[in-house]
Amino acid sequence: MLDDRAKLLLKVLVERYIADGQPIGSRTLSRSSGLELSPATIRNVMADLEELGLIASPHTSAGRIPTARGYRLFVDTMLTAQRQALVAPQLPAEQPQKVIANAAHLLSNLSQFVGVVMAPKRSSVFKQIEFVKLSERRVLVIIVAPDGDVQNRVMFTDSELDSSQLIEAANYLNSHYAGLDIEQVRERLRTEVEQLRSQVADLMQAAVNISAEALSPATQEEQVVIAGQSNLLAVSDFSHDMHNLRRAFDLFEQKTQILRLLDFSSQAEGVRIFIGGESHIVPIEELSVVSAPYEVDGQIVGTLGVIGPTRMPYDKMIQIVDITSKLVSNALSHQR
Structure with a gap:
């Protein structure tokens, strides 16, 4: 579609606009392109690029700025393979929630934009259940998920149970049902616990019910972390436009569209870039999203990314997101 001269001028125009935030004139292009x-x-050449919808001319300036389509062409075909090395701190292998929160802040700090992380989809499978007697009829149920997440719930029993009964119930659940979906466990328990003493059977049924609640899908607040x-x-594109700034903050507060975008991103491998204005996925024309999925033991379980102005240094953002996704994958995979 473009000859080498037009490609070079478009590349220079995008890079200069990203750096300066001002419309680029022909004299600047001539000096910068060499x-x-x-x-x-x-x-x-600029008139041709404008006719193709790759650049536009603000009515108040003789210079040109990239359009969403121009950014897309720049991102897809013109980013250099040689990128400056980025050294990112290691993410500590703590509880999954802490890793996710740390990753969101790391993305934000490195990019100086907004870091977003979709939490791992919560498994409805338990790895281990333990019971701890708290008082006469109060029992602490400890539920360990396959990803190492630990949920604690307090339950009340109809009668007092001794330590041996609690151990018996935990051993039976762990040996027969660990690794199964909680609904499968609930269904099988209805027919398989008749041989056990009724008090222990009741305890197991109650524990499975409370585990189903503990392992239920996360709320929207828990599903995505934003930093x-x-x-x-501090971004001039927004600080001078309160309407778009309010729209952006509404987007972060509601989270629904961010979740939809991140969930869509998880369907493909590697870094993806969504440029505002080119689709309905990013609802604000002045925003772009650079995202990548992360894995736990080889399985994609969530997505993370950077949200910033369309005028962002894409090569640097790609690197930040790519490295952070690998850090999160390593931190979460090492927990098992």
Whole structure:
């Protein structure tokens, strides 16, 4: 579609606009490109790029700015393979929730934009259940998920159970049902616990019910962690446009569209870029999202990314997101 000269001028225009945030004129393009072209020739090339919808001319300026389509072409075909090495701190292999929170802040700190992480989809499978007697009829149920997440719930029993009964119930559940979906466990318990003493059977039924609640899908607040929203206040594209700034903060507060976007991103491997204005996935034209899925033991379980202005240094953001997804994958996979 474009000859080498047009590609180079578009690349220079995008890079200069990302760096300066101002419309780029033909004189700046001539100096920055290193091409010995007359201003008239450059204006003709820019007119062609504008006709193709790759750049646009703000009505108040003779210079040009990239469009969403121009950014897309730049991202897809013009980012150099040689990228400056980025050294990111290691994420500590703590509880999954802490890893997710740390990752969101790391993305925000490295990018100076907004870091978002979709938490791992909570498994409805338990790895281990233990019972601890708290008082006469109060029992602490400890539920360990396959990803190492631990949920604690207090339950009340109809009668007092001794330690041997609690151990018997835990051993039976762990030896017969560990690794099964909690609904499968609930169904099988209805027919398989008749040989056990009724008090222990009742305890197991109650424990499975409370485990189903503990392992239920996360709320929207728990599903996505967002850090660094205030960074947008320092971005001229938003600080000078309160309407778009409010729209962006509404997006972060509601989270529904972010979850939909991150969930969509998890369907493909590697880094993906969504540029505002080119689709309905990013609802604000001035925002772009660079995202990547992360894994636990080879299985994709969530997505993370950076949300920032369309005028962002994409090569750096790609690297930040790619490295952070690997850090999260390593931290979570080492927990088992």
